[in-house]
Amino acid sequence: MPSLLEALERKYGAKGEVNPSIDDMPVAIFVPKRSPRLSVPTLLVLNDCDIDCAGDATVLADKCADVVELDLANNKLTDWEEVFAILEQAPRVRFLNLSFNRLSAQIQAAQALHPRWDSLSNLVLNSTYVGWPSVLGLLKALPALEELHLSLNEYSYVDLSGKEVNEKDRCEECARLRCDQTEPVHQQLKKLHFSGNPVNSWIEVSKLGYAFPNLETLLVNDCHLSTLEPDPCEKCDDSNGNKKSHDAFPRLRFLNLNNTGLATWDEVDRLAKFPALKSLRVQGWPLWERVESTEHERRLLLVARLPHVRTLNGGGAVPPEERDAAERAFIRYYMEKPEADRPDRYWELVGVHGKLDPLVSVDLRPEKRVQITFTCGDTSEVRTVDVYRTVSDLKSRLERLAGFPASKMRLFYVDQELRDTQGPEEMKYPTKQLYSYNIRSGDEIIIDSKLKHSVSANSTA
Numbered sequence: 001m002p003s004l005l006e007a008l009e010r011k012y013g014a015k016g017e018v019n020p021s022i023d024d025m026p027v028a029i030f031v032p033k034r035s036p037r038l039s040v041p042t043l044l045v046l047n048d049c050d051i052d053c054a055g056d057a058t059v060l061a062d063k064c065a066d067v068v069e070l071d072l073a074n075n076k077l078t079d080w081e082e083v084f085a086i087l088e089q090a091p092r093v094r095f096l097n098l099s100f101n102r103l104s105a106q107i108q109a110a111q112a113l114h115p116r117w118d119s120l121s122n123l124v125l126n127s128t129y130v131g132w133p134s135v136l137g138l139l140k141a142l143p144a145l146e147e148l149h150l151s152l153n154e155y156s157y158v159d160l161s162g163k164e165v166n167e168k169d170r171c172e173e174c175a176r177l178r179c180d181q182t183e184p185v186h187q188q189l190k191k192l193h194f195s196g197n198p199v200n201s202w203i204e205v206s207k208l209g210y211a212f213p214n215l216e217t218l219l220v221n222d223c224h225l226s227t228l229e230p231d232p233c234e235k236c237d238d239s240n241g242n243k244k245s246h247d248a249f250p251r252l253r254f255l256n257l258n259n260t261g262l263a264t265w266d267e268v269d270r271l272a273k274f275p276a277l278k279s280l281r282v283q284g285w286p287l288w289e290r291v292e293s294t295e296h297e298r299r300l301l302l303v304a305r306l307p308h309v310r311t312l313n314g315g316g317a318v319p320p321e322e323r324d325a326a327e328r329a330f331i332r333y334y335m336e337k338p339e340a341d342r343p344d345r346y347w348e349l350v351g352v353h354g355k356l357d358p359l360v361s362v363d364l365r366p367e368k369r370v371q372i373t374f375t376c377g378d379t380s381e382v383r384t385v386d387v388y389r390t391v392s393d394l395k396s397r398l399e400r401l402a403g404f405p406a407s408k409m410r411l412f413y414v415d416q417e418l419r420d421t422q423g424p425e426e427m428k429y430p431t432k433q434l435y436s437y438n439i440r441s442g443d444e445i446i447i448d449s450k451l452k453h454s455v456s457a458n459s460t461a
Contacts, residue, residue, distance in 0.1 A: 001076050004086055005055025007046050008063060043069040052076040054085035064090040070097070073124075077101040080108075080134065087117050094119055099126040099149070107134040115143045124149040126193070132159040139186045147191040151219075155197040158207040160185045185211040193219045195256070200224040202245060209248025216251055221258040221281065228262070228270045246274040253277060259284035268305050269343060279311040297329075304330035305345050331356050370440055376402050376447035387439055392430035394445075402447045413437050414444040 002010070044067045051072060054060060064070075067090045077083060080103065087093065103125070120142050125135075126149050139145065139160075161181050189212040197220075199205060205220055228245040249255075253276050263286040271280060282302070291298060303309075303318055303326035310317045327349050334346045335358060372385050381401060385394070395406035402409060412424035415438075424446055427437070 001050045001052040003053045003055030004046070004051050004072070005060045005063070007049040007051050008040065008044070008060075010049075011046065012040055040064065040067060042066055043071075045071040046075070047071060048074045050076050052078070053082045054089065057085065057089055060086075061089040064093075066092060068092050069095040071095075072101065073097050073099040075101050078103065078105060080105060084116075087120070091117075092119055093117075095122040095124075096120060097124040098128055099124050101128055103134070104129040104131060105134075106131055107137040116141045118144050121145060122147040125153070126150070127152040129153055133162070136160050136162055136185065139189075144188060145186065146188055147193075148189055149193040151193050151195040151197065153197060155194075155199055156204075157199065157201075158204045158211075160207065160211045181207045182210045184213050187214060190214055191217040194223070195219050196222045198224050200226065202228045203230050206230060206243070206245075206248035209252070214251055215249065216276075217254040218249070218252055219256040221256045221260065223260055225257070226261040226263070228267050244273065245270040249274055249276075251276050254279040256281040257285075258282065261286060263287045263290065265305070265343065268302065269345065272306050272308070272345070274308075277309060280306065280309050281313050283313055300326040300329045301333065303327075304349065305343075328353055328356060332358060367440070371442070372439070373442075373444045374398065374401060374447060375444060385434065385439075387435035388433055390430060391427045391432050391434070394434065395430075398447055402449070404449055404451065408450045410448045410450055412446040412448065413439065414446060416440075416442045416444070419444075 040063050044064070052075070064086075070086075070090060070093050072086075077098065078101070083098065083103070087096070121144050123138070123142065123145060130138075130150075130153065132155075135150070159181070192208060192212060192215060194205075194208065199220075200223070202225060205218075205223075205225070208218070209215060230243045230245055230247075252274055255271070255274070255277060257271075258281045262282075265287070267285075267287070268282070271277065271282075288298060291301075293301070299312065302312060303323055306312070307323075312318060331346065331349050331353060334342045335356070367387065369384050369386055371382055374381050374383055376398075379401070389397075391411065392406070395409045395411065398409065398411075399406055411427040413427055414424050415422065425437070427445075
């Protein structure tokens, strides 16, 4: 398998000559030879190149001296010593993507327990299966790190304590790691991607908040969270009983909880207490399958419950008029509920808007059953008819009254208010429903025979 240096030279040339040969051109043009350093872009992408090591340090340092973004996803790197060798030869790198390299081998303390790379601010380690001791070592070696990606790493717990994990430290009841971690680990980190990990306890997620006290963005979408309540199980002794969901996140502004197992309005009320939260994503919850309302109605209920959230499920900021409408709709929604079912937010909004009159309910649907006069020759009969029946179905039900089959029948609708000005309208279309004629009680339908018209026409001929 090639080294980073070999993969780089295959893509950009060993000597950095990116201009085509001009020996055969009739006119000689002087083209200055570019140095190998200048032939490598500052944004270097080498995905799927089977890279497993760094290569010659001196040559690599010359080529990568100006690289600021390095994408090495989907390669064969397994040894952290090789990763560090690459970083040593690319001192200006600010962004490094190592996703889908198998980097589960533990970093030795001597390799990364002191600050070494002051420029690296964004590190992507998705699906690398890097262990928590190695994550801790990296954090200590990257003092300027602001964004860290740890998605899809099969984390079921969080441990940045630096202590050796023993199976006896796991709770037999809930499988959580007994570790009450509240000490800061990294002060600069502001964005953390933790999506797609099988963590199922908010206590574990809270450890990330305590480790990174200046965290502003957190993505825990597609995780197995069933509640945000930091309530320990009966067998755990981790002193979390008096803590709140938001205690670990005093500066969190953006939170993605899409496709989690949150299923009650209590979870939304807990989110409302996050002191700095401004942007929130909460799509794909089981709660939305249980709430019998439209998507627009659910949004109104969410906006009303989250007074400080400005952006909900993407898009622009919630405008003041939408928030006002949402809060009033919220009051009216819970006015119809028993007092015991009204959340605290209801009383807060009543204090702002007062008790509102219920909206007048106007049912614009057509009357389902109407009384129609059916006339066939000299015979008339008043019947109650379902307006959602089709013309074809109505004909079948009128065969006994008419005395001839539906296939030989013609129907004419007479609007009682337009009788003198418009006259009868033939009901020609068999699949058309009666309500589409704006039919009402008191109107008339005339039954006629196609056969009579056929005989009359033959006689005239």
